[in-house]
Amino acid sequence: MNPPNLLLITVDQMRYDCLSALGHPVIETPNLDAMVRKGVLFPNAYSAVPSCIPARAAIMTGMSQRSHGRVGYQDQVPWRYPHMLAGELAQAGYHTQCVGKMHVYPARNLCGFHNIVLHDGYLHHNRDKRDTAFAEHYDQVDDYMRWLRREAGAAADLTDLGLDCNASTVGRPWHLPEALHPTNWCVTESIDFLRRRDPSKPFFLWSSFVRPHSPLDPPQTYFDLYKDLELPEPPVGDWVDEEAAERVGTADPTTIFGRLPRRRLDRARAAYYGLITHLDDQIGRLLQALGEYGVLSDTLILFTSDHGELMGDHHAFRKSLPYEGSAKIPLILWDPSGRFGLPAGSRPEAVVELRDIMPTLLEAAGAPIPEAVEGASLLGPARGEAAEWRSYLHGEHAYGDRSNHFVTDGREKYIWFSQSGEEQFFDLTADPAELFDMADDPARADRVALWRERLVHELEGREEGYVKEGRLVAGRAPRACLSHIL
Numbered sequence: 333m334n335p336p337n338l339l340l341i342t343v344d345q346m347r348y349d350c351l352s353a354l355g356h357p358v359i360e361t362p363n364l365d366a367m368v369r370k371g372v373l374f375p376n377a378y379s380a381v382p383s384c385i386p387a388r389a390a391i392m393t394g395m396s397q398r399s400h401g402r403v404g405y406q407d408q409v410p411w412r413y414p415h416m417l418a419g420e421l422a423q424a425g426y427h428t429q430c431v432g433k434m435h436v437y438p439a440r441n442l443c444g445f446h447n448i449v450l451h452d453g454y455l456h457h458n459r460d461k462r463d464t465a466f467a468e469h470y471d472q473v474d475d476y477m478r479w480l481r482r483e484a485g486a487a488a489d490l491t492d493l494g495l496d497c498n499a500s501t502v503g504r505p506w507h508l509p510e511a512l513h514p515t516n517w518c519v520t521e522s523i524d525f526l527r528r529r530d531p532s533k534p535f536f537l538w539s540s541f542v543r544p545h546s547p548l549d550p551p552q553t554y555f556d557l558y559k560d561l562e563l564p565e566p567p568v569g570d571w572v573d574e575e576a577a578e579r580v581g582t583a584d585p586t587t588i589f590g591r592l593p594r595r596r597l598d599r600a601r602a603a604y605y606g607l608i609t610h611l612d613d614q615i616g617r618l619l620q621a622l623g624e625y626g627v628l629s630d631t632l633i634l635f636t637s638d639h640g641e642l643m644g645d646h647h648a649f650r651k652s653l654p655y656e657g658s659a660k661i662p663l664i665l666w667d668p669s670g671r672f673g674l675p676a677g678s679r680p681e682a683v684v685e686l687r688d689i690m691p692t693l694l695e696a697a698g699a700p701i702p703e704a705v706e707g708a709s710l711l712g713p714a715r716g717e718a719a720e721w722r723s724y725l726h727g728e729h730a731y732g733d734r735s736n737h738f739v740t741d742g743r744e745k746y747i748w749f750s751q752s753g754e755e756q757f758f759d760l761t762a763d764p765a766e767l768f769d770m771a772d773d774p775a776r777a778d779r780v781a782l783w784r785e786r787l788v789h790e791l792e793g794r795e796e797g798y799v800k801e802g803r804l805v806a807g808r809a810p811r812a813c814l815s816h817i818l
Contacts, residue, residue, distance in 0.1 A: 335697050336669065337631040338421070338536040339622070340689065342391070343611055344384065344433060344453075344545040345651060346637035348377070348660035350608050357564050359605050360557070363616035364664065367635060371666030372674050372714040376683045376742030380727040382639035382651045382659045384435050384545075385409075387686055391638075392416045392443055394690030394705035397728065398794070404730025404812030405652070407457045411436045411443060412817070415702040417690045418536065419444020424699035427533040431521040432514075432540035439473040445538075449521045451476035451514055453542040454490045454497035476517050484508055495547030499585035500641060500649040501592055503548030503555070503603025510551040515543050515607075519614045523621040535627075536693070539618060543607045544641070550606030557609060558602035566597075566644035567765035571756065577647040589648050597644050604643055629668050632696050634689060636663040646766070652729045654738035654747045655766055659727055665692070665714050672696065674714045682713040682721050683742045726790040730810035737798075739786050746771075746783030750798060753806030755780065 349356055353365040353373070379387050386402035393400045393413050400413070418428045422444055431449045434441075439458065442448060451474055452458075458470045470477060480488050490497070493507055506513050511520075522539045529535050568574075580590035592600075615635075622628035638661070642648040645657040652658065663684060667674045687707030694701045695709040712719045728737040738747045740760070747756040757771040757780045770776045784804065791798040795815060797808045 333671065334630070335425070335534045336667075336671065337534050337627055338426070338693050338697065339631050339633045340391075340536070340538045340693065341541075341615060341618075341633065341635045342433075342538070343541045343608075343635075343637045344543065345639060345641045346544055346608060346611075346662060347640040347643065347657055348637075348662050349657075350605070351662060358558060358561055360609050361612040363612045363619065364635065364662075367633070367664045367666045368677070370668070370676050371633075371664055372710075373679050374663040374665070374682065374684045374710070374713075375679050376681060377636065377661050377663035378659050378683065378685050378725055378727060378740070379637075379639040379661050380659075380685050380687070380725060381729055382653075382727070383729065384433075384638055386729075387638035388435055389413075390686035390707075391689050392418070394687050394702075394707045396687060396706045396726075398790075398814070399704070399706060401814040401817035402812070403728055403814060404735075404810065406812035407455065408437050409813050409817060410438070411441050413704075415704050416444045417693065418442075418446075418538070420690075420694055420699055420702065421536045421697060422446060424694075424697055425533055426536045426697065427530045428536045429525045429529070430538040430540055431525065432518045432538075433542050434540065439468060449475050449525075451518070451542060453514070453545065454547075475521075476514055479517065480512060483512055490547075493547060493549055495549060496586050498546055498650060500546050500548070500604075500643065501582070501587060501590075501596060501600050502585045503550075503600045503606075505552040505555045505603075506549045510553070513549075513551055513610070515541055515610055515614050518542075519618045522618055526621060526625045526627070534630075534697070536697075541611060543611060544604055548600055548603035548607060550603055550610050554606035554610040555603055556606075558605045559599065561602070563598050563601055567646065567767055569646050569765075569767045569769060571769040572646045574647075586650075588650050588652075591647050592644065601643060604641065631668065632672070632693075633666045633668070634664070634692065635666075636686070636689070637661045638686070652731045653734065654727060654729070654736045654745070656760070656764065659738065661686075665710055672711055672715070674711075675716065678714070678716065680713045680716065681742065682710075683723075683725050683740065684710060684713070685725055724786060726787065730812045732810075735810040737787055737791065739783050739790065744779065744783065746780065746787065748784070748787055748804060749806075750796075750804075750810060751807060753804070755784070757783065 353368040383405040389400040577591040642657040692710040724741040755771045
């Protein structure tokens with residue numbers, strides 16, 4: 333039997349719960365729901381370092397953050413990993429291409445792909461007209477922008493709507509024809525790869541969307557789907573500092589914390605949901621094209637997001653925090669061919685992470701898995717096989733005074749804020765919205781101690797000095813990147 337084609341679909345900043353198949357009260361995602369019904373949904377999938385760059389390092393290297401070295405967000409750190417997913421598949425005879433967001437450095441680093449059609453979205457470091465090298469400026473490296481200016485005029489820019497790339501609190505409709513939206517462009521270029529690929533080889537295509545990451549700019553039709561609906565209240569835990577949220581208020585569209593006026597919050601959420609339904613329709617367009625080219629039945633498809641979006645949960649926005657809205661992600665594996673024996677509609681409880689993508693696709697391809705890979709193939713858990721699996725996951729993010737670590741098995745979660753020493757503990761089974769912090773509950777003291785010891789084990793020997801004499805040490809300076817990759 334010939335190796336399968338591989339399609340990796342990633343979106344940027346999509347919450348785990350934004351699937352109508354999971355009972356979301358308003359969102360519509362019919363194509364993704366069909367993938368859930370026909371494939372396997374992993375309900376306990378997380379991004380161990382929930383922001384764009386470290387998430388992609390996990391996807392492309394199969395390594396934990398301790399090994400790939402990106403434990404926070406830091407641009408312009410070169411990618412020099414000896415084994416990356418696309419390169420391993422290319423060596424195994426695959427024709428490989430990425431369309432959309434890579435977010436690596438330098439920007440045109442192929443990372444093992446035969447070709448990249450690039451759109452990283454708005455990146456501050458490559459927009460600076462004073463200090464950015466000519467070859468690294470977005471005018472040179474971004475293929476979508478060069479295309480957009482041919483189609484919409486030489487003055488077109490990513491900032492034309494007046495929305496900041498991190499403004500998760502405001503939304504408005506896309507101002508140009510829908511076909512010019514970056515989501516449509518990503519699918520158009522992905523379909524063009526199906527036309528131009530080498531038909532004598534299996535293919536690995538990574539369709540890497542920038543949305544629903546802000547700016548929250550869905551085409552008008554999709555904004556209209558949600559703008560007049562009564563949206564549910566976002567969850568706010570009993571541990572949230574309401575006075576601080578009120579003080580911060582609406583000072584900045586890019587705020588990471590604050591109480592918004594309900595009208596503005598609902599418009600932002602309507603735009604965010606609109607972007608997701610727009611993505612769903614365009615993913616449907618891509619799947620239809622796979623069928624028209626006669627390759628759908630020979631393609632293994634994996635869908636996920638790099639991290640979530642808090643979108644008002646606990647008065648917080650964006651990502652990087654350890655709460656479910658930020659760190660938990662959708663992850664769907666669908667095998668239209670049936671060759672891998674994946675039971676349709678199953679939802680295995682294994683706690684999984686982005687590092688598991690590389691070994692999954694390499695196993696599916698029959699390619700060797702490098703020793704550096706620390707993730708594990710999802711094919712076994714997807715089939716319900718009783719092989720040994722990780723009992724929990726360690727996540728973290730360097731984030732200034734809110735730098736954090738978390739450990740979870742999908743049923744309980746322990747959080748430690750490394751600068752203050754604050755602890756939180758949530759019973760996710762009874763309290764999936766993390767409304768009740770039980771870290772100080774005497775009845776949970778044994779569970780808190782168990783999880784604390786697990787985190788101590790994970791941080792033992794880390795260069796930041798988070799552990800001393802078997803105890804967590806607060807106040808140690810966090811680093812976005814560990815020294816071995818600098």
